[in-house]
Amino acid sequence: MELSENQNKEALNHLLDCVINPEDKVSGIIRQIIGQGVDSLSKNQKHHYDNTIKPSLVEKCSSTSCNQPTVAGRAHCGACALEYGTDSEHITDGETVA
Numbered sequence: 001m002e003l004s005e006n007q008n009k010e011a012l013n014h015l016l017d018c019v020i021n022p023e024d025k026v027s028g029i030i031r032q033i034i035g036q037g038v039d040s041l042s043k044n045q046k047h048h049y050d051n052t053i054k055p056s057l058v059e060k061c062s063s064t065s066c067n068q069p070t071v072a073g074r075a076h077c078g079a080c081a082l083e084y085g086t087d088s089e090h091i092t093d094g095e096t097v098a
């Protein structure tokens with residue numbers, strides 16, 4: 001799955017917020033990509049991006065019957081999000097919705 005520029009940024013921000021330790025040097029690389037783009041990375045950083053960061057930007061859709069990839073941080077792929085809603089993972093079971 002090829003991410004659009006916006007999807008790419010969304011996934012990078014998700015990694016920064018929820019996945020990567022702020023002390024990790026990877027977080028510095030991600031910040032640089034968000035601020036200045038992939039082209040600004042040094043050869044070593046780019047290597048890190050391709051091997052460590054890039055594979056984490058896409059996850060499998062949480063729907064068990066679905067094999068579509070989705071942007072990291074989103075529970076469902078585009079098709080399933082239409083069906084189940086994008087934030088279904090945050091809804092607590094048993095909670096009364098007014």
Ligand SMILES: [Zn+2]
Pocket residue numbers: 061062063066067068076077078079080081
């Ligand atoms: Zn799906």
